[in-house]
Amino acid sequence: MRQAGRYMAEYRAIRARHGFLELCKNPEAAAEVTLQPVDRLGVDAAILFADILLIVEPLGVGLEFGTGDGPRIARPVRGDADVARLGAIDVDSALGFVFDTVARVKKALAGRVPLIGFAGAPFTVASYVVEGGASRDYLHVKRLMYDAPAAWTRLMDVLVDGTARYLNGQIAAGAEAVQVFDSWVGALAPADYRAFVLPHMKALFAKLTPGTSAIHFGTGTAGLLPLMREAGGDVIGLDWRVDLRDGWARVGHDVAVQGNLEPAVLLAPLPYIRKRARAVLDAAGGRAGHIFNLGHGIHKDTPVDHVKALVDIVHELSDRR
Amino acid sequence: MRQAGRYMAEYRAIRARHGFLELCKNPEAAAEVTLQPVDRLGVDAAILFADILLIVEPLGVGLEFGTGDGPRIARPVRGDADVARLGAIDVDSALGFVFDTVARVKKALAGRVPLIGFAGAPFTVASYVVEGGASRDYLHVKRLMYDAPAAWTRLMDVLVDGTARYLNGQIAAGAEAVQVFDSWVGALAPADYRAFVLPHMKALFAKLTPGTSAIHFGTGTAGLLPLMREAGGDVIGLDWRVDLRDGWARVGHDVAVQGNLEPAVLLAPLPYIRKRARAVLDAAGGRAGHIFNLGHGIHKDTPVDHVKALVDIVHELSDRR
Numbered sequence: 001m002r003q004a005g006r007y008m009a010e011y012r013a014i015r016a017r018h019g020f021l022e023l024c025k026n027p028e029a030a031a032e033v034t035l036q037p038v039d040r041l042g043v044d045a046a047i048l049f050a051d052i053l054l055i056v057e058p059l060g061v062g063l064e065f066g067t068g069d070g071p072r073i074a075r076p077v078r079g080d081a082d083v084a085r086l087g088a089i090d091v092d093s094a095l096g097f098v099f100d101t102v103a104r105v106k107k108a109l110a111g112r113v114p115l116i117g118f119a120g121a122p123f124t125v126a127s128y129v130v131e132g133g134a135s136r137d138y139l140h141v142k143r144l145m146y147d148a149p150a151a152w153t154r155l156m157d158v159l160v161d162g163t164a165r166y167l168n169g170q171i172a173a174g175a176e177a178v179q180v181f182d183s184w185v186g187a188l189a190p191a192d193y194r195a196f197v198l199p200h201m202k203a204l205f206a207k208l209t210p211g212t213s214a215i216h217f218g219t220g221t222a223g224l225l226p227l228m229r230e231a232g233g234d235v236i237g238l239d240w241r242v243d244l245r246d247g248w249a250r251v252g253h254d255v256a257v258q259g260n261l262e263p264a265v266l267l268a269p270l271p272y273i274r275k276r277a278r279a280v281l282d283a284a285g286g287r288a289g290h291i292f293n294l295g296h297g298i299h300k301d302t303p304v305d306h307v308k309a310l311v312d313i314v315h316e317l318s319d320r321r
Numbered sequence: 322m323r324q325a326g327r328y329m330a331e332y333r334a335i336r337a338r339h340g341f342l343e344l345c346k347n348p349e350a351a352a353e354v355t356l357q358p359v360d361r362l363g364v365d366a367a368i369l370f371a372d373i374l375l376i377v378e379p380l381g382v383g384l385e386f387g388t389g390d391g392p393r394i395a396r397p398v399r400g401d402a403d404v405a406r407l408g409a410i411d412v413d414s415a416l417g418f419v420f421d422t423v424a425r426v427k428k429a430l431a432g433r434v435p436l437i438g439f440a441g442a443p444f445t446v447a448s449y450v451v452e453g454g455a456s457r458d459y460l461h462v463k464r465l466m467y468d469a470p471a472a473w474t475r476l477m478d479v480l481v482d483g484t485a486r487y488l489n490g491q492i493a494a495g496a497e498a499v500q501v502f503d504s505w506v507g508a509l510a511p512a513d514y515r516a517f518v519l520p521h522m523k524a525l526f527a528k529l530t531p532g533t534s535a536i537h538f539g540t541g542t543a544g545l546l547p548l549m550r551e552a553g554g555d556v557i558g559l560d561w562r563v564d565l566r567d568g569w570a571r572v573g574h575d576v577a578v579q580g581n582l583e584p585a586v587l588l589a590p591l592p593y594i595r596k597r598a599r600a601v602l603d604a605a606g607g608r609a610g611h612i613f614n615l616g617h618g619i620h621k622d623t624p625v626d627h628v629k630a631l632v633d634i635v636h637e638l639s640d641r642r
Contacts, residue, residue, distance in 0.1 A: 139588065241511070267467070268464070
């Protein structure tokens with residue numbers, strides 16, 4: 001999960017001086033924000049500060065980060081004609097600032113902890129491009145899949161190609177691992193995942209620079225886990241809405257998993273956080289290949305001391321001192 | 322699922338003359354709306370027209386159905402003091418109009434099809450009462466569970482007691498089956514379901530009038546299915562985000578299931594609807610104990626002819642002519 005965010009005073013101080021998109025595009029400031037959780041919390045990896053929708057800007061659909069309602073797409077892509085108009089994403093000229101951020105972070109880390117790059121998965125990015133913003137039921141996306149499957153495939157092809165080059169650019173700049181966020185794919189029926197997402201995710205993972213670990217993440221995916229594993233990734237994300245033992249068994253113990261603490265637990269008192277962190281570790285049973293993490297992002301009202309305490313608790317309980 | 326709704330012209334005609342809450346409280350009009358899908362679509366059961374939040378009104382927390390944003394609770398219940406103030410729900414005096422609607426529907430149906438009554442499950446009703454309306458992350462509910470478990474238990478006790486009396490009143494008035502909608506329980510981690518929901522659902526099912534079938538429904542519950550089955554119900558709802566074969570195996574074939582067509586499929590052309598309905602029936606494999614249904618409610622933009630066609634397709638393919 002992106003570890004920097006509004007719950008940190010250090011982050012809010014920088015955001016007071018930069019708009020969100022401006023911050024993403026300023027490698028010096030973005031690198032500083034990327035490093036904040038490493039310095040403040042003592043986490044075991046740095047996660048690039050960026051946004052899954054940066055790749056949408058070069059598509060020319062009118063990406064805007066307003067206040068309050070989240071990102072908006074001024075000209076949503078809804079049918080054949082809209083999709084036909086999309087060109088390939090010129091990653092190097094449009095997203096070079098991200099690679100610059102990666103290189104700066106890498107230098108500043110000087111090997112302290114690894115750096116994880118990331119991108120949105122094609123389905124999740126497409127969901128914004130088609131719906132025009134966040135959605136509850138993804139009706140426009142589903143209609144595009146059902147009514148215009150060739151247009152859907154073309155949209156996925158554009159995003160798979162751009163996303164692969166974007167992630168490989170991060171890897172070339174120094175990212176040791178990459179995380180692919182299919183945050184909203186849990187809205188789909190397994191049959192739809194198999195028909196409309198799985199082939200494209202396979203293509204994406206096949207295009208990634210060999211030798212780099214890829215984390216495949218989603219939320220609300222308890223019914224999709226075996227298909228996500230089939231799609232690819234060295235690590236499968238388990239959000240909090242699935243039992244870790246059960247989820248790991250369903251993706252197979254020959255793949256690693258990350259998760260799965262309920263993020264709201266971080267709002268509770270420390271003894272309760274400890275109890276719930278221990279339960280996640282107990283469920284993992286000391287088996288190699290579990291990366292402790294939250295099931296999804298940190299809520300903005302979370303006390304930063306609770307996050308720091310969680311990191312310490314996990315280090316203590318997993319005997320990594 | 323509630324079959325009447327904005328996708329039907331007949332429903333919109335009645336709603337033009339009545340506010341939503343006013344319609345629920347008018348047994349003559351509510352009975353008419355309940356019968357509309359039976360007459361227009363040829364479905365195999367009538368579903369009471371009502372709302373899961375009617376039971377909240379006698380709690381005195383200020384329930385309002387506005388336009389657009391969905392229901393609002395003016396005085397959300399957030400802590401010990403708020404919960405302590407809640408009295409038992411006087412079902413007979415506050416919700417007698419629902420029993421009157423049931424009796425009218427029952428009489429009008431004259432045995433044509435059975436009538437299914439319903440209520441919101443205590444967790445889902447509590448989620449509105451605590452959050453103050455619909456929610457994305459249910460943070461207030463989770464904080465109440467984690468920080469004030471005794472208050473949470475007291476709130477659940479009030480709702481279990483009221484809901485049992487409410488459902489038993491519907492049964493006494495003539496409902497042949499009841500559906501318990503835990504629509505938003507899929508937001509919870511399995512550990513939270515086990516600790517904070519399961520005992521209360523067990524208590525609720527134990528209080529229902531013996532001999533009446535109970536349908537236990539939720540959405541986003543792929544990770545909770547075995548626990549929901551343990552909680553109770555003769556039929557477990559499977560939304561569209563779980564494979565029917567897999568979901569049924571996980572709850573056990575000794576219990577019936579209902580579902581699991583993706584509701585967005587009804588927006589697609591008829592041949593595609595036929596293909597997807599067939600896939601659901603194929604997954605059920607002709608096994609006794611599958612009730613064909615959508616995975617959740619009908620979207621308001623759904624063509625009513627598509628819904629009617631689906632009913633015919635299911636009747637034809639399941640050989641019930």
